[in-house]
Amino acid sequence: MTRSRHLPSGAGCPAALLGLGGLATFALLLEVLPRAGVLPADYFPPASRIALALLDEFGQPAFREALGDTLLTWVTSLAIAVGAGIAVGVAIGSTPLVRDLTASTIEFLRPIPSVALIPGLIVLLGTGMESTLVIAVYASFWQVLVQVLYGVADVDPVARETAHSYRLKARHRIRYVVWPTTLPYVMTGIRLAAAVALILTITGELVIGTPGLGKKIDVAYSSGDVPSMYALIAVTGLIGVLANVVTRRAERWALVWHPSVRGESPA
Amino acid sequence: MIRRFTAVLAGAAMLLSAAACGAKETPPSTPGTPDKVTAGVVAIVDVAPIYLGKQKGFFTEQNIDLTLQTAQGGAAVVPAVAAGTYQFGFSNSISVLVAHTNGVPIKAIASGNGTTGNATADFSGLVVKDPAITSPKALVGKKVATNTLKNIVDTSIKELVKRDGGDPAAVSLVELAFPDMVGALDTNKVDAIFVVEPFLSAAKAKGWKVIGSFAALDPAMCVALYVTSQALAQSNPDLVARFTTAMKKSLAYAESHPDEVRAILGSYTQIAENVRQGMTLPKWPADINRASLDKLADLIVANGLTSKKPDVAAVVS
Amino acid sequence: MTSALRRAAVFFALPITLLAIWWFASAGSTDFLMPPLAKILEVFPETWSRHRLTHDVAPSLIRLAVGFAGALLIGIGAGVVIxxxxxVRLFAEPVLEFLRAIPPPALVPIFILVAGIDNVMKVLVIISGCVWPIVLNTVEGVRGADPVLAETCRSYRIGEMLRLRMFVLRSASPQIVTGARQALSIGIILMVISEMKAASEGLGFTIREFQxxxxxxxxxxxxxxxxxxxxVLSLLFRVAENRVLVWYHGQRAAARVSR
Structure with missing residues (x-):
């Protein structure tokens, strides 16, 4: 262990290159395992065949339409979940009594699997975007809310008391005391919520039949088109990778001052 | 403090109302303009006639503007039809009979699809890999895959075993989706599978043996039905009658034009071209086979799917 | 005494209010999909009989426990390394993000091929979803560790194992606990999803069968x-959390007292 903060190991190797290396290693593994017979190739085709099916999909307008549908549902659900999660979290978390009053209900509602809501949703809203949106918002909302609640609870008691002594207005207390401590938690919450919202968007499309990548996965699956199915699954994985890059950038930008980021910002 | 609390309540209310504010539009019946209706279907081979009929204009000529929405299973379609989210829907016969018996207000209006009449060349098949198993009776004590439990496939498997002289209770039925069955049998996760096309073709291509089918149970089994809600049947009998007319014409057309069926499958499924050409298609009788539904109703009670016997006459009347 | 009463009152106030609203709003409902709450409570005891509890609910909960424990081990281990x-972090992150974005229902067919259709497959499904919040939070916790303390450990040449146990896991533990809490509720969801396909018993399976x-x-x-x-699981978790994080809560309480 001769690591130094001033000369991070691997500094000469750009981050993106390392990440691509990781993905390439993973793809190689997926090529070798089916070919070596560890995974049955009939039902789990090697990566190269999945890649061919993927190229084929990219050429089709139906695929681009499905991709657009999925992205729209995902971004919309994430925006609603993050907005509502922060607002409700700060409101509940700032007052111990309200926090205590709602704790049991939150714990009750949170684990109710959004998949259990599906039959009701189809009846109420049909199989359009709204049903999938509700499921994605429902699941990702709790991710943000819980992180915000933890963040608000993590506010340094001394700082809180100080703000109290100086009789800061609620608005200012949130802005200058609660928010800086909560922000790292919020950013983690957004990153988690982005993934959860994506997973639930695809799952909703898969299980409900809302137009989008998930529905295409289901059609390929129920048609026995295995390579296309994995190609479409790979697309959802790639969206996940991109989402992480974007949320990481946002996190870095928002948390320049925090130790978790400070240690690594290039000088 | 109070203001903050109201904000919390408002947030929670917003979340809940998002789930509660379902808009259910009833189709407008303005003279002259076509009736806009939505039918809920499952993207499988069985519903090819409705896609074909829509393409051929059979619904337009009945002054119906038809939109098809796919759901993941018939079990999701039936409640949505009953609640009016879809005006019409497709589901398997046992689901329809069980739903009706449990108080879901629906009505069957047209036949969905039927068995081919040939026990060894049906669109469904009970398939085994082990050559030692030659008849359903030998499945006693074995693991057999069904797509869902307490539905048409497992009821058929049990009945096939029973008729062959075996004890259906001694068959270990496990749930497995149709697309996962061939792989599971190939890797010896189960001893037998009950599949439908296009997976039956894949199973046959492996050289495995078919020891039963829907058709073996009933040569003219009514496997699935098109349904509507009792409310719509009462409030707009004319629309329902016109839909039934278009549906019957679509079924008859599909029955007599298998090549066009195989072609249209390419539009809403991703079944490979060669599989589409080679697979066995179901029959599409234009009329509901009530005698077949009566037999299914008996099986439903015998297998304890419902406590009282489904009233077939009330479902199809 | 009064404080216990007060806590119970606070715990139950909102749920009871909401149940009352549900009770009165649904009373007399003839909608087949939304039966009156009275009807739901009436069928509850007969539906969740002793037989169902031992044959469906217990197996599900055992699978959840095994899956959650597995996710904790893998998640904390991988999180510390990454x-x-x-x-390592830059190398592994895109792959982890790739895998995480794949919806669990789409993974089920692969797990069936690899692990069959029994308990192992269902535990794998639970692990595959639970592990992410634990990994992510552990990584954040390890990264966010106080740099001054880290330098101190290094200056004093404190052994690797001791450093891991006394410093790295310690300072990351509030975040690890947050991750574990999220993993637990995701685990319950996955317990249901794992029984969506290839099941013949279980709580999720039974609910779907009713549906x-x-x-x-x-x-x-x-x-x-x-x-x-x-x-109930959340309450159990809180008990465990208070034991694991006793120093952390103590620190906070101390800061509060010494104002």
Missing amino acids: GSSRV TGYQFPQMWSGVLLLGLIGV
């Missing part, structure tokens, strides 16, 4: 039971 080295059999009061009673299990 969080302590920049190179496809159009027994809606029974189905809703199952959803209620899931919620209750969520609350």
Whole structure:
């Protein structure tokens, strides 16, 4: 262990290159395992065949339409979940009594699997975007809310008391005391919520039949088109990778001052 | 403090109302303009006639503007039809009979699809890999895959075993989706599978043996039905009658034009071209086979799917 | 005494209010999908009989426990490794993000091929979803560790194992606990998803069976039971959390007292 903060190991190797290396290693593994017979190739085709099916999909307008549908549902659900999660979290978390009053209900509602809501949703809203949106918002909302609640609870008691002594207005207390401590938690919450919202968007499309990548996965699956199915699954994985890059950038930008980021910002 | 609390309540209310504010539009019946209706279907081979009929204009000529929405299973379609989210829907016969018996207000209006009449060349098949198993009776004590439990496939498997002289209770039925069955049998996760096309073709291509089918149970089994809600049947009998007319014409057309069926499958499924050409298609009788539904109703009670016997006459009347 | 009463009152106030609203709003409902709450509660005892509890609920909970424990081990282990080295983190992150974005229902067919259709497959499904919040939070916790303390450890040449146990895991533990809490509720969801395909018993399977059999009061009673299990597990988790993080809460309380 001769690591130094001033000369991070691997500094000469750009981050993106390392990440691509990781993905390439993973793809190689997926090529070798089916070919070596560890995974049955009939039902789990090697990566190269999945890649061919993927190229084929990219050429089709139906695929681009499905991709657009999925992205729209995902971004919309994430925006609603993050907005509502922060607002409700700060409101509940700032007052111990309200926090205590709602704790049991939150714990009750949170684990109710959004998949259990599906039959009701189809009846109420049909199989359009709204049903999938509700499921994605429902699941990702709790991710943000819980992180915000933890963040608000993590506010340094001394700082809180100080703000109290100086009789800061609620608005200012949130802005200058609660928010800086909560922000790292919020950013983690957004990153988690982005993934959860994506997973639930695809799952909703898969299980409900809302137009989008998930529905295409289901059609390929129920048609026995295995390579296309994995190609479409790979697309959802790639969206996940991109989402992480974007949320990481946002996190870095928002948390320049925090130790978790400070240690690594290039000088 | 109070203001903050109201904000919390408002947030929670917003979340809940998002789930509660379902808009259910009833189709407008303005003279002259076509009736806009939505039918809920499952993207499988069985519903090819409705896609074909829509393409051929059979619904337009009945002054119906038809939109098809796919759901993941018939079990999701039936409640949505009953609640009016879809005006019409497709589901398997046992689901329809069980739903009706449990108080879901629906009505069957047209036949969905039927068995081919040939026990060894049906669109469904009970398939085994082990050559030692030659008849359903030998499945006693074995693991057999069904797509869902307490539905048409497992009821058929049990009945096939029973008729062959075996004890259906001694068959270990496990749930497995149709697309996962061939792989599971190939890797010896189960001893037998009950599949439908296009997976039956894949199973046959492996050289495995078919020891039963829907058709073996009933040569003219009514496997699935098109349904509507009792409310719509009462409030707009004319629309329902016109839909039934278009549906019957679509079924008859599909029955007599298998090549066009195989072609249209390419539009809403991703079944490979060669599989589409080679697979066995179901029959599409234009009329509901009530005698077949009566037999299914008996099986439903015998297998304890419902406590009282489904009233077939009330479902199809 | 009064404080215990007060805590119970606070715990139950909102749920009871909401249940009362549900009770009165649904009373006399003839909608087949939304039966009156009275009806749901009436079928609850007969639906969740001793037989169902031992044959369906217990196996599900055992699979959840095994899956959650597995996710904790894998998640903390992977999180520490990834969080302590920049190179490993940059190398592994895209792959992890790729895998995480894949919806669990789409993974089920692969797990069936690899692990069959029994308990192992279902535990794998639970692990595959639970592990992410634990990994992510552990990584964040390890990265966010106080740099001054880290330097101190290094200056004093404190051994690797001791450093891991006394410093790295310690300072990351509040975040690890946050991750574990999220993993627990995701685990309950996955317990249900794992029984969506290839099941013949289990809580999730039974609820789905009621749904496809159009027994809606029974189905809703199952959803209620899931919620209750969520609350109980969360309470158990809080007890465990207070033990693990006793130093952290102590620090906070001390700071509060010494104002």
